[in-house]
Amino acid sequence: MFDEPNNEEPVESPMDPHDRAEEKSSEFRMYAEIAAVFEGTRKFDARILPGLPRDTARDVQQKIARLEKSKSPDSPILPPASAVEAIALLNMPEVTEFSTNDYHVHARPGEVMMIRWLEGDEVEAFYERIQAHFEATLGAFRADERQANEWKQDARTIAYIEALEKIEVRMADRYLRDVIRKHGVFVLSTMTADEINIAFLAEDVMGVSPEELVGPASAPPDGPTVQDLAWFYKLFALRGVVDGVEKMCFFTFLQKSDATFGDD
Secondary structure (H helix, E strand, C coil), rough: CCCCCCCCCCCCCCCCCCHHHHHHHHHHHHHHHHHHHHHHHHCCCCEECCCCCCHHCCCHHHHHHHHHHCCCCCCCCCHHHHHHHHHHCCCHHCCCCCCCCCCCEEEEEEEEEEEEEECCCHHHHHHHHHHHHHHHHHHHHHHHHHHCCCCCCCCHHHHHHHHHHCCCHHHHHCCCCCHHHCCCCCEEEEEEEEEEHHHHHHHHCCCCCCCHHCCCCCCCCCCHHHHHHEEEEEEEEEEEECCCCEEEEEEEEEEEECCCCCCC
């Protein structure tokens, strides 16, 4: 289950030291993205607004699905034919009552759809924060691993510590920011987790209660089990430049792992 980054794995591992370091880098990139997307309520005065109409949520979900289907499996860059629909999604706050920065939520028992738009300075802040999260998490992990393991003199441990030290990631590059701004393309990427800890996402990342995020019907009980906290998670990140303004649209789908559904 995706929770806080795991900094407690032993160095003794059959995995190649460089591959092991890259695996940790990938884990920290995922954590940085989740933190930057969902920390708005803690860091930027974003609100959770539960009034997103079901028809609007489904419409956005269907548009995102069409965009995902339109692109090559090997690249997040959307084809030119999909630009009109991408622009329409990114421009929704311009033509509707939906605000940027806030989290617009439609929830029913066992299922949540959430949309967040960013534009202009909000996008700039997002890139600053996603980079800061990655560097802070990686830096803390490097320090812990050095302290715990650098006394060891075996070649695998030395190679692993050295591989960790060499990791350099510019998160904006992972998001193809320069490509978007230079070439005017639209990009859609996805992140999926079979299980995410809903208490970690709500309380630790967003600074709200699980009930506020998923609704009282779906909130975990007191003394929750692992299964009570387990939700399927998929995040779509659409970005591009429209009329000279850099914009993002994040669509999140959350589903209780053991949910049974009824009508809204």
